[in-house]
Every structure is written in structure tokens, then in C-alpha cells.
Amino acid sequence: xxxxxxxxxxxxxxxxxxxxxxxxxxxxxxxxxxxxxxxxxxxxxxxxxxxxxxxxxxxxxxxxxxxxxxxxxxxxxxxxxxxxxxxxxxxxxxxxxxxxxxxxxxxxxxxx
Numbered sequence: 001x002x003x004x005x006x007x008x009x010x011x012x013x014x015x016x017x018x019x020x021x022x023x024x025x026x027x028x029x030x031x032x033x034x035x036x037x038x039x040x041x042x043x044x045x046x047x048x049x050x051x052x053x054x055x056x057x058x059x060x061x062x063x064x065x066x067x068x069x070x071x072x073x074x075x076x077x078x079x080x081x082x083x084x085x086x087x088x089x090x091x092x093x094x095x096x097x098x099x100x101x102x103x104x105x106x107x108x109x110x111x112x
Contacts, residue, residue, distance in 0.1 A: 058066065 061069070
């Protein structure tokens with residue numbers, strides 16, 4: 001068997017293989033089209049979603065509601081600090097870098 005014969009057999013196998021793949025893909029596409037036509041469900045209603053309620057202004061809140069908001073904000077800030085997100089140490093709107101990552105990078109630079 002010469003080199004030309006081997007190349008011809010290789011090209012034939014390539015054409016048959018890719019042709020078979022595209023034939024199966026076309027069959028699956030046609031099958032999906034048929035199944036979608038057979039499975040026409042109930043039409044989806046075109047209702048608009050309900051309008052969100054506007055948040056009340058701070059002057060409309062009672063003193064208890066204002067106190068609850070203040071407590072929620074303070075809790076959020078203390079949890080952020082506990083998780084390592086210190087205020088003022090953010091880069092361009094992103095979170096503060098993880099200290100372990102910074103330590104690893106420093107060690108890598110020191111090895112050079």
C-alpha cells in the first residue's frame with residue numbers, strides 16, 4: 001500500500017466521519033422541530049409584571065423602623081469587618097485583597 005493510497009483512505013474516512021456527524025445532527029434537529037410542533041403547550045400569558053412598590057422616605061418611617069434600619073446597617077458593617085472587608089481598603093470598587101493571597105505573592109516575588 002503506497003503513501004497515496006493511505007492518504008486517500010484517510011480522506012475518505014474523514015469525509016465519511018464528518019458526513020455521519022452532520023447527518024445525525026440534522027436528524028436530531030428535525031426530531032426537535034417535530035416534537036416542538038407536537039407539544040404546543042398552553043400559551044404563556046403576556047401580563048406585565050406587577051410594579052414594585054416605592055420605598056418610603058426616611059421621614060415616613062416611624063422611630064422604631066428607623067432604629068431597625070440603623071441596627072441592620074451596623075450589623076452588616078460589623079459582619080463585613082469580621083470577614084476581612086475593611087473600609088477604605090478597596091481597589092476601584094473591588095473587594096480588599098485576601099491577606100493569604102498577598103502573602104503568597106510576596107513569597108513568590110522573594111524567591112526570584
